[in-house]
Amino acid sequence: xxFLQNLRTPARRCKEACELAVGHGTPRRAAKLAAVVGxxxxxxNQWEAVNGAAxxxxxxxxxTYCVPYLVSTYTSVTKDLTLLREAEAAxxxxxxxxxxxxxxxxxx
Numbered sequence: 001x002x003f004l005q006n007l008r009t010p011a012r013r014c015k016e017a018c019e020l021a022v023g024h025g026t027p028r029r030a031a032k033l034a035a036v037v038g039x040x041x042x043x044x045n046q047w048e049a050v051n052g053a054a055x056x057x058x059x060x061x062x063x064t065y066c067v068p069y070l071v072s073t074y075t076s077v078t079k080d081l082t083l084l085r086e087a088e089a090a091x092x093x094x095x096x097x098x099x100x101x102x103x104x105x106x107x108x
Contacts, residue, residue, distance in 0.1 A: 013081070016081060016084065017077050017081060020076070020077045020080045020081065021073050021076075021077050024080065026073055026076045026077065026080075027073070029072065029076065030068075030069045030070075030072035030073045030076065031069065033068055033069070033072045034065050034066075034068040034069035034072065035065075037068040038064050038065035038067075038068055038069075041064045041068075042061055042064050042065075045060065045064060046060065046061065046064075
């Protein structure tokens with residue numbers, strides 16, 4: 001692999017990761033998970049504020065919803081990138097096998 005190809009590979013992976021993070025249903029799934037998990041965590045962490053015994057820390061509430069959203073997005077993107085890499089490797093193996101079969105048939 002050439003130097004330029006080595007430079008392009010991380011950029012391509014970053015672009016693919018960003019596209020997966022904002023598309024393919026990832027935001028919707030991550031938002032659903034964040035709504036459920038975030039609400040549970042807010043109830044656990046801000047119980048006194050929910051009951052009116054203390055004041056609500058809205059920054060903590062916001063972060064409580066952001067963390068499960070980001071974790072879910074990261075997990076989905078990582079899984080999708082792994083599947084893409086496996087599919088590319090399988091496709092490459094098929095092409096190499098076809099090339100080997102073709103070379104063997106030409107030599108006979």
